[in-house]
Amino acid sequence: MDFKDYYSILGVSKDADDTSIKKVYQKLAKKYHPDVNPGNKEAEEKFKEVTEAYQAISDPEKRRKYEEVRQNYEAWQKHGGQGDYDWSRWQAQPGEGSHTRTMTPEEFAAMFGDSGWEGSFSGSGGGFSDFFSTLFGMGDIEQGPHHRGHQAARTQTRQDRELKVNISLEEAYHGTTRVIDTGEKRLQAKIPKGVRSGSKVRLAGQGIFLLITLEPHAVYTREGDDLTTDISVNFYKAVLGGEIKVSTLGGEITFKIPPHTQGNTKFRLKGKGMPHLESPNQFGDLYVHIQLTLPSNLGGEERSALQDLATKYQHL
Structure with a gap:
């Protein structure tokens, strides 16, 4: 999983205030919105990217957590950045953070004006990135209200599941993987080095937490x-x-x-x-x-x- 520089994505400084962030996002969202760029997958992905960035740093609590992650990640890079960065310590716990985030009609009107868009809104947003989901919880980014009537968008919720997984001390030392059968599909879960009994490993975007138990060791x-x-x-x-x-x-x-x-x-x-x-x-x-x-x-x-x-x- 790669770190996302949300400030660079929006093109704002790290100390930008809420008003500046909102103005920049308003401009970018109008530019890349799928209804303005029908059939343009690149513009649609850019819209999702800037919307995710805005959701992360426009919310005070999310921004505080993101700042902690950013500073820790940059310090890790300055010290050589060897191996894989351990994201598990930053994982959102069950029930923490937002799941699905849709712009309300009031937010939409405040952001883009009462006239709204000329076209209708597809509402076909994709999911948050693994990076966002790990930090703040799962979710889908939806495009906004439908048409000028500002029809309220649908909010989805998911129930996180917790699965118990036993691993050996050797697996905890080296890190390991487990194949998880959800009933719908099989997932390969990476369990990081150093986990302990009681550690929770989140499968980003899946709504699944692995509750780790270390087996007793003979030596x-x-x-x-x-x-x-x-x-x-x-x-x-x-x-x-x-x-x-x-x-x-x-x-x-x-x-x-x-x-x-x-x-x-x-x-x-x-x-x-x-x-x-x-x-x-x-x-x-x-x-x-x-x-x-x-x-x-x-x-x-x-x-x-x-x-x-x-x-x-x-x-x-």
């Missing part, structure tokens, strides 16, 4: 974006120190423990945990919990050596 426990794993270390390596192999979700690494490592010691491996949902190029930490493994089936010489050590240090 790792998760707390926020940090992971903890137990590693067995034998008695000799704990006493003398040495290298151990640690499996992470990003691959196996070698880690050196110091001499005299005690049981239940935790070591922090920075950046080896889960990716942050909002910034997938940043990671939490992995905590390695040391579990001592005592030697078994000791030979006579080994037992004698340990006995000597025990006698030497029994008063410490």
